Amino acid sequence: MSLHGGIPRAIAADVKRGERLEYWTLGWMVSVVLVMWLVMGSSQAMKAAVIEDLLSLVPAIVFLLSVHWERRRPNRRFPFGYRRANSLAFLVAATALLSVGGFLAYESVTTLIRQEHPTVGGITLFGHTIWLGWLMIAALAYSVVPPIILGHMKQPVAERICDKVLHTDALMQKADWQTGLAGIAGIIGIGLGWWWADATAALFISLSIVKDAIGALEKAVSELLDGTPRALDSNRLSDDAERLIAALKARFENADVRLRETGRYIAAEVDCAPPKDIPTANELMGDDLAWRLASLSFRPEPADAGP
Amino acid sequence: MGSMWRNQGDGTAFAGMMRHRLNLLFLLPALAGCDALPRDASGATERIERSGEMRIAVLPGTPDAAPALALLHAYAAQHDARLAMVAVHGEHAPHWLEDGKVDAIVGHFAKASPWQAHISLSKPVARAEPKNSKQPVLRIARRNGENAFILATDRAVAETAE
Numbered sequence: 274m275s276l277h278g279g280i281p282r283a284i285a286a287d288v289k290r291g292e293r294l295e296y297w298t299l300g301w302m303v304s305v306v307l308v309m310w311l312v313m314g315s316s317q318a319m320k321a322a323v324i325e326d327l328l329s330l331v332p333a334i335v336f337l338l339s340v341h342w343e344r345r346r347p348n349r350r351f352p353f354g355y356r357r358a359n360s361l362a363f364l365v366a367a368t369a370l371l372s373v374g375g376f377l378a379y380e381s382v383t384t385l386i387r388q389e390h391p392t393v394g395g396i397t398l399f400g401h402t403i404w405l406g407w408l409m410i411a412a413l414a415y416s417v418v419p420p421i422i423l424g425h426m427k428q429p430v431a432e433r434i435c436d437k438v439l440h441t442d443a444l445m446q447k448a449d450w451q452t453g454l455a456g457i458a459g460i461i462g463i464g465l466g467w468w469w470a471d472a473t474a475a476l477f478i479s480l481s482i483v484k485d486a487i488g489a490l491e492k493a494v495s496e497l498l499d500g501t502p503r504a505l506d507s508n509r510l511s512d513d514a515e516r517l518i519a520a521l522k523a524r525f526e527n528a529d530v531r532l533r534e535t536g537r538y539i540a541a542e543v544d545c546a547p548p549k550d551i552p553t554a555n556e557l558m559g560d561d562l563a564w565r566l567a568s569l570s571f572r573p574e575p576a577d578a579g580p
Numbered sequence: 581m582g583s584m585w586r587n588q589g590d591g592t593a594f595a596g597m598m599r600h601r602l603n604l605l606f607l608l609p610a611l612a613g614c615d616a617l618p619r620d621a622s623g624a625t626e627r628i629e630r631s632g633e634m635r636i637a638v639l640p641g642t643p644d645a646a647p648a649l650a651l652l653h654a655y656a657a658q659h660d661a662r663l664a665m666v667a668v669h670g671e672h673a674p675h676w677l678e679d680g681k682v683d684a685i686v687g688h689f690a691k692a693s694p695w696q697a698h699i700s701l702s703k704p705v706a707r708a709e710p711k712n713s714k715q716p717v718l719r720i721a722r723r724n725g726e727n728a729f730i731l732a733t734d735r736a737v738a739e740t741a742e
Contacts, residue, residue, distance in 0.1 A: 390622065390723075392700040392724045392727065393618065393727055393730075394700060394727065394734045395730070396734075397734075397738045404727075404731050406617060463621075463727065464619065465616075465617065465618075466619035466621045466725075466727075467621070468725050
């Protein structure tokens with residue numbers, strides 16, 4: 274690992290685990306898309322679910338790309354390395370999540386306004402014509418299982434490696450299984466003759482997805498604008514950033530302290546002259562999170578130093 | 581549904597989720613067992629039973645309508661109803677079907693018909709699906725959402741194909 278490139282040893286195993294989980298996600302979700310595509314028939318709701326599942330691959334793909342770039346060493350053209358690829362990936366993942374929520378909301382609202390009565394007819398298999406709804410329910414039930422398991426496994430890894438892309442992907446998985454359950458409820462609703470059930474269930478789910486996506490977008494934009502590091506699950510300042518600010522202020526006589534985040538790494542700037550004894554990352558962040566402090570800089574001259 | 585789970589704590593949310601899934605697991609076999617699904621969204625079958633007539637429109641220029649009419653007649657007979665022919669032509673026919681003024685249309689439609697999103701087209705009656713998806717063949721058009729009627733006619737059409 275160099276100053277601006279590579280993965281710190283402390284989190285290397287967890288990052289590898291995150292990558293493995295994302296490869297599993299791609300494999301399982303592609304199988305889900307195939308199964309859904311086979312049974313979607315002319316159902317608009319199922320088509321929307323397939324499109325939603327395809328979009329849900331985006332966070333997994335951008336996570337893998339961003340980790341690949343994070344490992345690259347800095348060079349003359351990119352002297353600060355490629356760690357900000359993670360911030361960019363976070364913006365892309367959050368946008369994908371918003372697209373899924375927005376698309377689902379649009380589909381639901383237009384279905385309700387136009388009062389479209391979804392048609393789910395029969396399908397002939399091995400000489401027997403059965404209601405296609407049963408196959409759709411089976412496909413949707415299958416589509417629910419991988420996201421529940423994978424999302425549950427990703428969440429703690431995302432917290433340990435402070436990765437907002439992986440966290441957003443876990444949110445996307447939550448969107449996937451919620452949409453799947455809403456879809457099952459919707460198909461049963463269609464079967465019971467309640468044409469509005471499918472769209473209404475999807476509308477409730479879409480509002481929850483949009484809320485998560487807007488939260489993620491706010492954090493992604495603040496990260497790209499060099500905002501103080503935010504928590505994984507909300508737009509408040511992260512606990513380790515708050516602790517670091519307090520530790521630096523206590524150590525340097527209440528000097529102004531500015532933190533920003535590049536991907537998962539924090540850069541700190543203290544508005545005072547460089548001290549003789551510069552504290553180590555372990556002293557400031559603790560042993561577990563020392564890897565997160567990538568740089569600590571001081572001003573060549575204090576702000577109030579005049580001629 | 582989703583927002584309800586979101587507002588709970590993590591553990592409670594997971595427990596709630598599992599409870600919903602278990603409920604669904606118990607619900608599905610119950611629904612499958614009693615053969616209750618699907619039903620018609622606008623109650624076409626109930627109306628046919630109540631009124632004793634099934635309103636059919638045969639599009640002009642459909643000389644081979646007999647097999648489609650035969651299976652519709654059989655469906656009507658199962659529900660103690662008779663076929664009532666409705667005279668309608670041109671684009672009025674699919675609009676009337678959308679509005680529920682007729683229960684089914686018998687006519688020639690292509691698989692890739694521009695009407696396919698607005699009405700529910702059956703597979704070809706008494707013949708295989710042509711390779712050219714734009715070739716009109718004899719089909720039964722049903723009102724979208726009348727899924728019990730649609731499934732019943734799909735089954736009857738599948739039997740004519742055999």
